[in-house]
Amino acid sequence: MSVDVRVPITGDTFADRVRTDSAWRDTLESIFWLSGVGAVSLMLATGAPIGSFGDALTTIGRVTGIVAATMMMVQLLVIARVPFIERRLGHDRAAALHGRLGRIGFIVIFVHVATLVLGYAARTNTGWWDQAWAFALRYGNEMTIAVIGFWLLIAIVVTSLAAVRTRWRYERWHAVHLLTYVTVAISIPHQFVNGTTFSGVATTPTDTFARWYWAALWTVSVGGFLLYRWLRPLWHLMRHQITVTRVDSNSDGTISVEMTGRALQRMNPKAGQFFMWRFLAPGMWTEAHPFSLSRVPRGNALRITVKPVGDHTAALAQVLPGTKVMAEGPLGRFTTEHRRTHGVVLAGAGSGIAPIVAILEELDSSDPIVVFLRARSASEIPHLDEVRELAHERGATLYLLEGRRGEGWRPQGLTGAMTEFVPRIAGSDIYVCGPAAWAEAVLDEARACGAPQEHLHYEQFAW
Secondary structure: OOOOOOOOOOOHHHHHHHHHHHHHHHHHHHHHHHHHHHHHHHHHHOOOOOOOHHHHHHHHHHHHHHHHHHHHHHHHHHOOOOHHHHHHHOHHHHHHHHHHHHHHHHHHHHHHHHHHHHHHHHHHOOOHHHHHHHHHHHOOHHHHHHHHHHHHHHHHHHHHOHHHHOOOOHHHHHHHHOHHHHHHHHHHHHHHHOOOOOOOOOOOHHHHHHHHHHHHHHHHHHHHHHHHHHHHHHHHHHHHOOEEEEEEEOOOOOEEEEEEOOOHHHHOOOOOOEEEEEEOOOOOOOOOEEEEEOOOOEOOEEEEEEOOOOHHHHHHHHOOOOOEEEEEEEEOOOOHHHOOOOEEEEEEEHHHHHHHHHHHHHOOOOOOEEEEEEEOOHHHOOOHHHHHHHHHHHOOEEEEEEOOEOOOOOEOOOOOOHHHOOOOHHHEEEEEEOOHHHHHHHHHHHHHOOOOHHHEEEOOOOO
């Protein structure tokens, strides 16, 4: 079947999407920056002496403490799965920002602690070791638990190093990572009790405003996290009553789980999105994992297709109909809502084929569609019969990339540039889902063939 090579749309609809997404991302970034700038400005307004070496170090310590705390607030918000932020950033970008802020924030916190210890030691003519113990034991309970939180944070960072994570299962690493939220919680009180800027000693209106400003920022960040990470999933559980109706072990080795619920359309799930699924079955209810929808949502029915790669995913085959499910989402920007042009290229490999099937089902025959599915053999491609039928109905060109791993995104024995398969790739939206290395190879070649960055749609499910 030949590929339609119509000129891509250049009208206001797609251009407006690009401008709107960019504007909202810039707005969010500006809000994050300005919140920290405002806090530092209040610190300077309430007094920041630098007359001596000890005073200068102490002031640096106060600034870095405010910067670190602001990073914590932003970390909480971007990983809170607030729908507005999710729609603008995308779950993978939000998670990447969360991790990046965490790494930088640890350095800033270390500088905060070191400069305060050295600064106070210089001002009181004591050694840094004595001053460190003084902070831990003589500045009140709030400072003591903040010191404990600092040492907990060091332990968390050590376990998050790549060398350690490669030896740990995800579940164990995630359990330790949850301690991060404990360290954030126990660090907050000392900012109001021991901190100079936000302690609330109302000698001037600025002091009072500073305290309420800081309290408002923490309320928004912690409140957003608690609301959307804890209360919202519980509300969905009670309201939508999502229940497993059928579990199938497919011939390709994957597991399909079909679920129904009440008023699921109110959750507004879309093809290509995923949920954090928590199956409330013995041995499984403590863990939530991201799985994409493998079929367009149909009324009150949802389906996911999972490749068993660990104990949890393998256990899905034993889940019984009637099992309740807590679903957190929908999440992600991997949807047709973010299309830019007429043409569509869908590329999936491994478990990444599942959302490709759903997106293909959502498309119609009015636009040229090319589908790439990568596997060692056709027998390992989930829902292949469905894909073939959908491709036929929509006039899509389907390529099965079978065989051993070759160079880049192609299997061994397949040569030629991507433009030989998609002549007008520069005028197509390209949706890629699969193992990170393979997906990056597809995206790299698409860019080399002239595809603009805003036409590339990819979400990474990595920890």
